[in-house]
Amino acid sequence: MQTGKLSTWSKTFLSVGFFFLYAPILILVIFSFNKSELVTVWAGFSFKWYGELFRDPQMLGAAWISLKIALLAASTSVVLGTMASIVMVRMGTFKGKTAFSSMITAPLVMPEVITGLSLLLLFVAMGQSLGWPGERGILTIWIAHVTFCTAFVAVVVSSRLQELDESIEEAAQDLGAPPWKVFFLVTLPIIAPALMSGWLLAFTLSLDDLVIASFVSGPGSTTLPMQVFSSVRMGISPQINALATLVILAATIAVFIAWWIAQRSLKQTTHISK
């Protein structure tokens, strides 16, 4: 596609699009510093809602549970997702590959209520016939999150794996490196940025999930989105705005770091290929 200076039309579309995407977020951030209880009337600058947020034991407890689950789920799904993308990109055809590729792509679009309900029914059935899992909680949420995050990681990693020059791996193999060594010393360092963005994606997806966690959680494992949802249902609260601002800040920093690393590695690879 022809590239160059943006036309007036393009600039208009982009400005309107970005205004639409960012205005609600900006409004949320601004009103988190509002002194008044009313979320839509400005009454002066204050950090009061941040103080209340950090004094709310339920919110803090839920945040801690969510972080633990997200760390575990992201790490596991990076391993599984990378294996899945190697299977998709490098293994050629094998018996049952169509089924495998459907199970990798379907979770990307599956409505969350269906995934949540089906996993809950599985856990109940397993608990009845096998006695495991005995009760629902962090473990079952972790399994549920790994299952859908793996699909997203697989998409991110396979696109990087496809771009990878296979001759580098073949060279290592010809020089006598066993397959596992080729993978850990040659392939892994090259696809590492994709693994990192896959991990970040899985981490945010897990941290963000309300519907699936609501189905598969048990007593004592209320996640942050579940806590936020129940307080939002009661009505609007500026405390949620304060939380939202912190989440947005954290996400922005993480995305910028990931973007910076990706840009740097892009420059390096283009440098090498020259």
Place this chain on the structure above:
Amino acid sequence: MSKLGARSIIAVPYLWLLLFFLVPFIIVLKISFAEMQYAIPPYTDLVAWVDEGLTINLNLGNYAYLINDDLYARAYLSSVRIAFLATVCALLVGYPIAYAIARADSATRNALLMLVMLPSWTSFLIRIYAWVGILKNNGLINNSLMSVGIIDQPIAMLNTEFAVYLGIVYAYLPFMVLPIYTNLVKLDNSLLEASADLGCPPWKTFLTITLPLSKAGIIAGSMLVFIPSVGEFVIPEMLGGAETLMIGKVLWQEFFNNRDWPVASAVAIVMLLLLLVPITFFHRYQSRELEA
């Protein structure tokens, strides 16, 4: 790669997905034929030993219930209608954005793309919640319009179908932009030049060359918006109010409020059947992307 090594690399993700993605659907199918009972678990067994003989109780009652009570049919229809119209809106908003990004030079392109994706890295729930404060009767839009004096009665925007469309387009826009952009950026420039050289006006070049060649991206983006929207729960719950009927919300209420697991399962199975064609469509595109 050694045969054993290759097999175990296939086996680990395969078994995980088989156990936690495929088997659950079979259980949902099974329980959709069960009856509700007040016990733990709250459904009857399909297979039972009665008088030393195996009996199978297939109960079609849940499906009959879905057909007889027109609430469900209306919920399915309005879900599909809302998801479809919202997808069309997202395409109309998203295509020009994707097009504009693909036309930018490569440095700007990456920055713009990141800006499109950034909101979806922040919480989905929080982004939908942001609209509640903007749309409600004493919310930002109504308050500002009233203080300027354009209106003297608040316009009802929250708890309407309009708010649901807005929410879906807002939340899913990046998923529409990304696949279309990926397609447009690969477009061979010489085709457009050839068309221009042969005297074709730009709008005709767009309609006869650019648009057909970005078809795969349009399909993928539309499916990424349409399929999850049909079963969406958070958006109709928070923005749609009691009036907006969507099947994701119905399933949630059957499960959490009525505690009727068999009916909730039947609702899920019918929703899956409805989505089977679009999911297959999406799968065909996506597996080509994965293996290409």
